[in-house]
Amino acid sequence: MATWTYRHVDLEESPHPDGSPILRPVVPLMRAPGTAQLLGVIDSGSPISAANASLFGQFGIDIDTDPPLFELGLTVGGQFARAPVFEVTLWPHPPEHAEEAVSWQLPLVARRGWRMPFAVLLGQRGWFDRFPTRIDATTSAVEVQRAQVSIQRLTNPASLTGRDGIRWTGRYAKCLLNGTR
Numbered sequence: 294m295a296t297w298t299y300r301h302v303d304l305e306e307s308p309h310p311d312g313s314p315i316l317r318p319v320v321p322l323m324r325a326p327g328t329a330q331l332l333g334v335i336d337s338g339s340p341i342s343a344a345n346a347s348l349f350g351q352f353g354i355d356i357d358t359d360p361p362l363f364e365l366g367l368t369v370g371g372q373f374a375r376a377p378v379f380e381v382t383l384w385p386h387p388p389e390h391a392e393e394a395v396s397w398q399l400p401l402v403a404r405r406g407w408r409m410p411f412a413v414l415l416g417q418r419g420w421f422d423r424f425p426t427r428i429d430a431t432t433s434a435v436e437v438q439r440a441q442v443s444i445q446r447l448t449n450p451a452s453l454t455g456r457d458g459i460r461w462t463g464r465y466a467k468c469l470l471n472g473t474r
Contacts, residue, residue: 297388301433302332304410318428318435321386322413324351326394330386332411335426335435339416341378342399343369345407352381356403369404369414376402383413385424385437395439397423 301316308314318335331348349356361377381401384394399419420426425438 295392295439297385297392297437297439299388299435299437301430301435304332304334306410316430316433317411319411320415320435320437323384323386323394325382326384331383331413333383333385333413333415333420334409334411335415335420335428337417337421337426337428339367339369339414340418341365341367341402342414342416342419343367343376343402343404344413345409346376346403346405347407348412349379349381349401349403352379354379354381354403361403362400365402367402367404370408372406374405376404378402385439399423 299318299320302319303314304317304319306315320333320335321330322333323330346356356377356379359379361379363378364375365378366373366375378400380398382396382398384396387394401413401419415421427436429436
C-alpha cells in the first residue's frame with residue numbers, strides 16, 4: 294500500500310488562547326474524479342463519518358424521501374440530533390497529481406444545520422475502518438495508507454447485520470477490505 298501524506302490546514306477558526314492557529318488534519322476529497330475538492334477533516338473521536346445535509350443532493354440523494362441505511366444520533370459541533378445515514382462514494386484527492394485516485398463507499402450521516410468550516414467529517418466508521426491513518430501533530434502531517442477497497446455486490450440482499458449490530462440495507466450490503474471480512 295502506498296502512503297499519502299497531507300499537511301494540516303488552518304481553517305481560519307478562532308485561534309488558540311496564545312494566538313496560534315488551530316490546525317486540522319485534512320484530506321481533500323472529491324465526489325468524483327475531476328469534481329471540485331471538498332475538505333474532509335479527520336476526527337478519530339467521531340464514531341461515524343458525517344457531512345452537511347446539503348451535500349447529499351450532489352450525490353443524487355434526497356434525504357427527505359430516499360430511504361436511509363439507518364438513523365443515528367450524533368453530536369456535531371456541540372449539537373445533538375438524529376440523522377439519516379446514506380451510502381455514498383467519495384474519492385480522496387491524491388497529494389501528487391500523477392497518482393491515481395481511489396474511490397470508496399462509506400456510510401455518511403446527513404447532518405442538517407451544519408456550521409463547520411469543512412464539508413465532511415471523517416470518523417471511525419467510513420474512514421478509519423477503510424484507511425489506516427497516522428496523525429502527527431508534531432509535524433502537522435497526516436499519513437494515509439492507500440487501502441485497496443473493493444465492494445462485494447450481492448445479488449438480492451434484503452439486509453445485513455454487521456458484527457457491530459448495525460443493520461445495512463441496499464445493493465452494497467457488505468464491504469471487503471483488502472480481501473478480509
